[in-house]
Amino acid sequence: MTETPQPRRARAEIDLGALRANVRTLRARVAPHVQVMAVVKADAYGHGAVPCARAALEAGATWLGTATPHEALALRAAGLTEPRILCWLWTPGDPWAEGVEAGLDMTVSGMWALREVVEAARQTGLRARIQLKADTGLGRNGCQPADWPELVGEALKAEAQGLVRITGVWSHFACADEPGHPSVPAQLDVFRTMLDYAEKAGVEPEVRHIANSPATLTLPEAHFDLVRPGIAMYGVSPDPVLVGPSAAFGLRPVMSLKASVALVKHVPGGHGVSYGHHYTTPGETTLGLIPVGYADGIPRHASGRGPVLVGGRVRTVAGRVAMDQFVVDLGGDTPEPGAEAVLFGPGDGGEPTAQDWAEAADTIAYEIVTRIGARVPRVYVGE
Structure with a gap:
């Protein structure tokens, strides 16, 4: 096999x-x-x-x-x-x-x-x-x-x-x-x-x-x-x-959303990031490009707030979420292109959860998992 x-x-x-x-x-x-x-x-x-x-x-x-x-x-x-x-x-x-x-x-x-x-x-x-x-x-x-x-x-x-x-x-x-x-x-x-x-x-x-x-x-x-x-x-x-966390009832999140870092690059301080330049780098840093966007179901309302685990650390969406991609400020870290970015999962490995994204987007976790679009393939494990 x-x-x-x-x-x-x-x-x-x-x-x-x-x-x-x-x-x-x-x-x-x-x-x-x-x-x-x-x-x-x-x-x-x-x-x-x-x-x-x-x-x-x-x-x-x-x-x-x-x-x-x-x-x-x-x-x-x-x-x-x-x-x-x-x-x-x-x-x-x-x-x-x-x-x-x-x-x-x-x-x-x-x-x-x-x-x-x-x-x-x-x-x-x-x-x-x-x-x-x-x-x-x-x-x-x-x-x-x-x-x-x-x-x-x-x-x-x-x-x-x-x-x-x-x-x-x-x-x-x-x-x-x-x-x-x-x-x-x-x-x-x-x-x-x-x-x-x-x-x-x-x-x-x-x-x-x-x-x-x-x-x-x-x-x-x-x-x-x-x-x-x-x-x-x-x-x-x-x-x-109000009801209680899922773990309190013995329930485990089923979906984990992952992407590959598409690009890592050094930029100087004062560099604008994404549409409208709502984020400007506070100093010399590295930026990571995550190749998913609101066309994939990533909420635009989470611009500047959405959490992502990259290289063992939780980063935050820098600037606006675009249709196909968004950026995180890596703070000088330089993971290799292709490194895994975990947007959400069960939370066992320190990754954010769907609830974390819901709070970042001022919505509910139902919407976070339901809106992930057909352009993101489902991979089934535990069959």
Whole structure:
């Protein structure tokens, strides 16, 4: 066997062993009867949907979750034909018939969606699997309590006609990443009320669920029949301050972003660096060129602040992040061109983490890992 050469410009290393361990850790936090849905929307938060879905299933997840139907259908096309897949973000004219044929669990939040999925069931001659989503206070997708009786009643009529099977009732928290926030128990109360109404009307769901990553970690009363870990599965805390750091829950970051130093050069003091000269060298120094930029997902808002490990020391982005590259001031050090620059990783070796970049860019770690673009190849380890 020959070793696959590593991409030289940049790569995102995805540790599938860490992902499997994270899923097992999350699995252990819930009761034995509670199932785990591995959320792999947005290309598994930038980690690669198909490899991560397979690893999560190997580790004990029994469901997969996606946002768009196209994400869900891509999983089926990749050979993931057995697991249940819930898809929740549908728009009018989406491929409902293909979803029915693929055996997807399709979220219905309003009457227009129920009409389209019923028509798709008639077209295909197959019973559609649907899950009714309740808006318990988030104010995004989901059916308002005032509209719930109509949606439940019409869904039950379609079920009686053999057109649909109501497989789930679910909702989503607004502030579960803020333990103690008054909206959390309020949403739970509304969810229980709407669920009770549906079940008394005749709905017999296979799964009832509301717990996202923070609720999976901190709110056992919200686990019901299934939990939906997303960011936690990738070893990133929903909020390291309010919820707690990922390590406190036994979770390990899965993605490490690395690049090769493209150029090292000596410059005099007073030398401007990158567009706008927002950074000027304070004295004679060396500059290192890192060949990734905002086209690769490096946040421009981290200009002058983003941390990078080069030559055993954490450096800071000097000046603006450009489309394809940025510069670090090496302070006179002279690593060889091709030396490794680690933008973020688990932090074991002193490298920055995705959370460090989130703080530098005034955003959340979800965005840091999810925005790494397709121009950065994913390299899978721990397979």
